[in-house]
Amino acid sequence: MNTIYGKILWRTSLPVLLLLFLAVSCKQSEQHSSWEKKYDSFYRSVTDSLTTHPQQIRALAKQKMEMSTDSLEWYYYSAIVLKTYMFTSDVDSARYLIKRIEDFCAREQSSPYLADLRSEYLNTKGNIYVRVGAMDSAIVCFTDSYKQRLQGMKTESVPDILINLADACSRQGKYDVSAFWYRKALQIGDSLGISEGRRHPVYYGLAQVYMALHDFDQCDYYYNLAGMFYDKMLPYEKYIYLNNRGNSYYYREDYPEALKYFKKGFSLAVSHPDMGFEKNLCMVNLGDVYLQMNEPDSAAKYINECQPFFRKIGAAGALYYIDTQRIGLALERNDMATVRNLLSKATNPNHIEPDMLHIRNKYLQEFYEKTADYKNAFFYQKENSRLDDSIRNEHVRMRTADMSLRYQQDSTLLAKNILIEQQKVEMLKLHEGRFFWIGVCVLVLVIACFIYLYEKKRRALLLAQSQRTISSLRLENIRNRMSPHFIFNVLNQEMGSREGENKKELSSLVKLMRRNLELAEQMCVTLKEELGFVQTYIDLQRRSLGPEFKVTIEVGEDVDTNQLLLPSMLIQIPVENAIKHALRGKEGERRLWIDVHRSGTYICVRITDNGGGFKLNSANRGTGTGMKVIMQTIQILNAKNKEMIETSVHNIPLPDGETGCEVSFHLPLNYDYSV
Template sequence: MDTICDKIIWRIIFSIFFLLILAVSCKQPERKSSWVEDYDSFYSSVTDSLTAYPQKVRGLTLQKMQMSTDSLEWYYYAAIVLKTYMFSSDVDSARHLRKKIEDFCDRQQPSPYIADLRSEYLNVKGNIYVRVGNMDSAIICFTDSYEQRLQGVKKELVSDILINLADACSRQGKYDVSAYWYRKALQTSDSLGLSEEKRPPVYYGLAQVYMALHDFDQCDYYYNLAETFYDKMLPYEQYIYLNNRGNSYYYREDYTEALEYFKKGLSLAVFHSDMVFERNLCMVNLGDVYLQMNEPDSAAKYISKCQPFFQKMGAAGALYYIDTQRIGLALERNDIAKVRHLLSTITNSENVEPDMLHIRNKYLQEFYERTADYKNAFFYQKENRRLDDSIRNERVKMRTADISLRYQQDSTLLAKNILIEQQKIEMLKLNEGLFFWIGVCVLVLIITCFIYLYGKKRRALLLAQSQRTISSLRLENIRNRISPHFIFNVLNQEMGSREGEKKKELSALVKLMRRNLELAEQMCITLAEELEFVQTYIELQRRSLGPLFKLVVKVGEDVDTSQLILPSMLIQIPVENAVKHALLNKEGERCLWIDIYRSGTYVCVKITDNGGGFKLNSGNRGTGTGMKVIMQTIQILNAKNKDMIETAVRNVTLPNGETGCEVSFHLPSNYDYSVL
């Protein structure tokens, strides 16, 4: 009777909520895939660390990839790894993984989630092209990434792609197009309701555009806007702000101020060791500033430091700039022969930024004037005048584009206001029906309350009965806890009736069982306790292993077994696996080595046997439950530590030619073993 009453009550309550939801909205949002919320939570937690600590983020993401059960989920996490390769300047790894993601997307049917994944790898691909100076390809990738993102789910990332697109256009000298995309990014941020903290990249991007046009008043206006958010910027954004603002002072020939900003940028990049590309780019700029300040030795030092990095990377734009500085350095030292040699060996690059061309042309004009080749000197002087005229034309285009964009913004705002008014009228109509349904729901709710109160007394009786059942279960639990102690008492009595070797074996078994119960309640123990447990286990197995079995335990002198902490059963489980699955059925000499030593900031633990090695398809390899427990324990502990426990299982060739299996663990110093 009570069960039927409860079902009726819950059905009525469910019907009320259903009617309320139906009255407010007729359309339910599309349900997310089961893994998406977990991915979104993880991505949000590592976004701020991507630029500053890409290797750490990569390690955490690779763990997520190992636990992925869905192929799309795996590739979503792979896209995060792809970003870490880009931010740590590992271009080769980035290209390989990007191609793998691209091939996967090409095999899938179009969907919003696939569109988001395409947008991710296209955006990274564009950034790689930017770093090597291929702006045409970068613009194509960013444009495709933008179009894919509009078809996807995560529209809030559109503004980041627009900023990249604007930056690539700026480096090509298309300043009006660049400014358009920057302002489009601002519009998108407004329409999506993104916070003010997302705007600094747009501000210092617009400042960079006005710097290139030598409109330094507007340039400083946007840099000052960006500076107000400096403390809230990500390290990568802080670096770009410092580097670009240094450039703005360089182009107005305030080299002292430029030097200060470049030094700050270099300190930031050095502090974040993974910012390799940024560190070398800062050294290029420092070399040029010192050159302009008539300090050729300092300039030469920074040029020689960064040149190998960009040569290895194949960054054409950066190498063009370095060669230009080498020409300027030779002119500063009045080494005309060196300039001639450089001009005969260096190759010109396509898609060079106009500012870089202007600097190179200035040095070439000076060189040809010194060598009395006035025809070529006049040619480069004329080229720089043409570039200056082009900049003036770009200023006119910018003003026209600004007026046009502001007109579009006003039109968009007017259309938005009209749409809001229409929605208000529709809401008024909806509210009339809503009040009726609310009245019906309130009436039904009152009836439901009466039914609920009627059944309350009977539910109280059921609750009392449940409490009696719980009390019985508690008593049973107490009896179950007594059982292991009863078993130990029986075994102790049995030991009293035995003598010699049998009594010794039974005593070892009791000790092993009691210690196993104790270890089951502990996450971590000392190395001494773990080795004692292993020795007890081996003593029990010696008769089965025979006289040809040999155990060798080596502990380094600098390893304190009473102080070193490690996860419980870390050594015992690999030892037990080696005995059960490799050594028991082996003919001839059976050997097991446990080697523990310190290596740098790690303590290495290796368990090696000569049982023929690990065979994946062997019928004697066991269920893997023990190692699975160890791996899950390590994953739980690694999640809250910066330096992680590293694990490896591999087959090795022993000195006598036999094949064995080696299980190794690397335990970091100062590792936190608490899980709370």
């Protein structure tokens, strides 16, 4: 019975050369890394469609080949094209492309990337040998593909190669070796973390092995395991499952059940036009089943349809099997001339499966009995008897060898598992100790952080409390120096006894002092309040400064004096400093400019005089107490705001050639003055 044919320098120059080699290697590695990611992404996206739409995938892969900038990249995509040729049974194109890839690999220097490429074409080459029945060559190719893949980077495909190798060994009748490779595929699948849903090829492969050994209980056990994932199988995997399960019932001579599975496999292959090989292989099996069920017309129909296909691809094993069925049909019709003609032109492959040879000998015995050639009839009877004994003995030997290999594998696996468990226990102990000390360190760190944050907060609270206390004491000190009510009462009495200009000046002084006390308790005031206070102060200073003293106050139209807030005394203190230390002792015209305008998201305040500029060692230089108060206030406020008040004091040249001092402040519009 026919089974599935498999799946698919000088010392001074040496450092320079080494550096050059490393640079080139790094550059090549970067190039490979770049295209390999794109290739992997493309391959993952088309993997499931390779069997269902191979021609479309071939067109996409060829487009990628045209865009390839690296020769290795080009051949990687050509390996995908090679797979599509196999799925469309275009063996000639596959052979041509394999030769091109093989020649390229022979020219290039070995690398993990090249090892993966070699593994790809060797695996496909092995599948071609399987299709034409050259199992020895197929096993060599699959073995080399497995070795190359272990040297490469894409080890996740190792189980698929081992499945092909196991299939080829099974086709040669080496069932113990075949079972070994199937179980090896399972072990590697475990180490790679391959899910249970992707192991069905191994299950129906092992089922095929036990079918050949006529251990049908084990055979059905593995077929049932594989059948649980039938809906998740790819089309060609479904075909393999149906075809091989049909074979299992054929060997049990349960032909109706075998026919049911072969028909399902045939319908599946017909629904996928690219599964030409599978469709014709299924027709061979259908022809044999109909022959065994004494339906020669149906048998002849399928045998005649599939023979041209296998003759075209040169599949010697399939042609031998077809000739055997044609002999059976001719005997069924008592057409001895056809039998003689078939025997004279029969295909003789290098390797014939024992079961297939047994069927041929049975037909030959019947033929020679009907032609009264009893000598040859007796020969083939004896040959079949010997073959039966040989097959039985081989089955016993294979079962024994299989049990021995299973025991070795199980023992190795058990020893490996024991070693892994011991290592896990040791690692667990190390982890427990490590986790304990990590926990202790974390606990100590948490406690230290808590203590640090607690102390920081406690110091901040103490500092804030101290600042509030100091501020309160300062205000109380100012208030307690002299009773404000007493001063204001005396000044009011004095104003009552004066008239004219003196009374007006005294009134302004009282207003200034009262406002000064009010502002001392406020952190911020409106621009209108600040300018009013400044104007009162300037009015008091006009008589002492004379008619040469001129003040210019400009406020931008987009500045709302009733809404704009600024730190208390921000303008008054620079104005007072300008009058006291710059303008009072100046000869000639004395000028003072106050300018408030908006600039983007800031309010710009400038106080400028023409008093000759700021001089560090000037005799008129004051104590700087006023500006210190302003700077400290701004510093406290800035600590609470993301955008800060910016301050600058510098000398500037004036248009008339004089030098002046300019104090400027940049106040953010959304500034928070709460403390």
